[in-house]
Amino acid sequence: xxxxxxxxxxxxxxxxxxxxxSLSFSPVTEIxxxxxxxxESLKSMAQWRADTKQPAGAMxxxxxxxxxxWSTSPQLDAVITRFSHNWRVDRMGxxxxxxxxxxxxxLVFREDIPPKVAINEALELSRLFGEDKAKSxxxxxxxxxxxxxxxxxxxxxxxxxxxxLE
Numbered sequence: 001x002x003x004x005x006x007x008x009x010x011x012x013x014x015x016x017x018x019x020x021x022s023l024s025f026s027p028v029t030e031i032x033x034x035x036x037x038x039x040e041s042l043k044s045m046a047q048w049r050a051d052t053k054q055p056a057g058a059m060x061x062x063x064x065x066x067x068x069x070w071s072t073s074p075q076l077d078a079v080i081t082r083f084s085h086n087w088r089v090d091r092m093g094x095x096x097x098x099x100x101x102x103x104x105x106x107l108v109f110r111e112d113i114p115p116k117v118a119i120n121e122a123l124e125l126s127r128l129f130g131e132d133k134a135k136s137x138x139x140x141x142x143x144x145x146x147x148x149x150x151x152x153x154x155x156x157x158x159x160x161x162x163x164x165l166e
Contacts, residue, residue: 012062019066024094069105076101083144095130115146
């Protein structure tokens with residue numbers, strides 16, 4: 001049973017990554033537009049749901065990730081900037097930035113996700129979607145963020161302050 005839950009979360013992370021990556025090309029400023037894009041992505045995931053025996057409404061975790069990253073991206077970018085020495089966020093590849101935002105969101109805002117899981121999932125997605133060198137770049141930044149969380153330089157937050165208009 002635990003294995004099925006992990007597989008489900010991995011699939012939902014992958015969907016969240018794909019939705020967030022698409023937003024790097026066509027950003028939205030309203031929550032309703034975000035919901036519409038997410039719903040359209042769910043329709044295209046019908047085969048995934050059939051293959052993994054997921055009911056149509058089982059994408060709550062993916063939505064939480066998409067909405068959370070979308071609503072906190074300036075805060076996430078500030079954390080990423082702090083640990084990406086010699087790399088500005090606006091110069092990072094879209095795949096890498098999307099992976100970093102997703103993982104940093106999990107590290108900072110999701111206490112239910114152990115840091116090692118967030119990092120490992122980001123690295124797995126990096127293998128699927130990123131270039132060969134992306135994995136070490138993403139790993140280096142995420143390790144630094146996790147270390148800063150562990151020693152108190154960065155604090156975990158369960159409060160998500162909206163940065164977009166609803």
